[in-house]
Amino acid sequence: MRQSPVLTEIAAAIPNLRKSEVKVAEYVLKAPEQVMHMRIVDLAQEAQVSEPTIVRFCRGIGCNGFQEFKVRIAQEMAVANNIGQFAIAEDDSIEDICDKIADTTIQRLHQVKSQLKTKQVAQAANAISAARRVEFYGFGASGAVATDAQHKFFRLQVATAAYSDPHMQSMSAVTLGEDDVVVAISQSGRTKDLLHTVQLAQQHGAQVVSLAPANTPLSLAADLPIHINIEEDTEQFTPMTSRIAHLMIIDMLAVAVTQRRGPEFAEHLNAIKRSIKSLRLEN
Known part of the structure; x- marks a missing residue:
């Protein structure tokens, strides 16, 4: 089964979440880089929810638990940092421009494919x-x-x-x-x-x-x-x-x-x- 990018999946799931789980989703979307280094107790404290709510939230978006959830966020952030929305610098060569546009397009198409219903x-x-x-x-x-x-x-x-x-x-x-x-x-x-x-x-x-x-x-x-x-x-x-x-x-x-x-x-x-x-x- 294909896995959707986790942050996109969280954003799409918000209308169907419980109020306590929405708090978790909003915090994760606001600070994903911090969340991937947190313990479950840290996230519970920051989102002002219980630890069981965190576990229920993770399972609700297809993860077995909090650790798998953090791994998926880390993987997604790594991809975003390596091949994100391209930024053209003044000293970029034509080769740089071609590479950035091609790599970004390929990555984005894979992203669309992975989350396509x-x-x-x-x-x-x-x-x-x-x-x-x-x-x-x-x-x-x-x-x-x-x-x-x-x-x-x-x-x-x-x-x-x-x-x-x-x-x-x-x-x-x-x-x-x-x-x-x-x-x-x-x-x-x-x-x-x-x-x-x-x-x-x-x-x-x-x-x-x-x-x-x-x-x-x-x-x-x-x-x-x-x-x-x-x-x-x-x-x-x-x-x-x-x-x-x-x-x-x-x-x-x-x-x-x-x-x-x-x-x-x-x-x-x-x-x-x-x-x-x-x-x-x-x-």
Whole structure:
């Protein structure tokens, strides 16, 4: 069984924890580097809970006890320190820049894979497969993902469109119905205009699939959320690794929908390949 990054798992579990366990979770998330060097009695004292509460909390997130919990935190902190969000220095060479971006992207994709709930992907793929129409909504870098998704699903004989303008999204949302699906894509999960159009689509009966971090307004509003938890420094750079992670999930959905079409659908895909062959130069 795959293990999710423990800090991400703790954050996602908070709404379902007891009040005493929430105290433990909040302290751990605030000071993970200190916690991995603490004794159980120290953490109990700092979080103002009992030692049995600490043990119950650890087991609740899949650890056998406090020692295993500390090991998982130490492992996660080591990865974060070695291959974290890249920081570009003024004297970095082009080789340094390439290494930092590539290594960070690879690490983040592994992170998304480790915490991905495949049941969420399956439910979303089922909804898309059965939909009369599928609309993809996103802004900025997420708008580029929406456009890529529209291109992929168009080839699968899905009636689809992608919109990155709030007015177009609103007009699209009110034309949808019970047989339609919206896929809302957001790195932050907190974009006001996107939340507005999602609510409009739901008011008219459409199902909403979200690609966003867990416990954000968008993922909580969605009918079928797919949680993608990536923290990025967006003050200096356009979201990079989250965009690539979203593209990866779109590919998973496209392949899952293709599989649901059955083996006879392969001829349709081959026909598309043949249709564009003449547009390419021969070797």
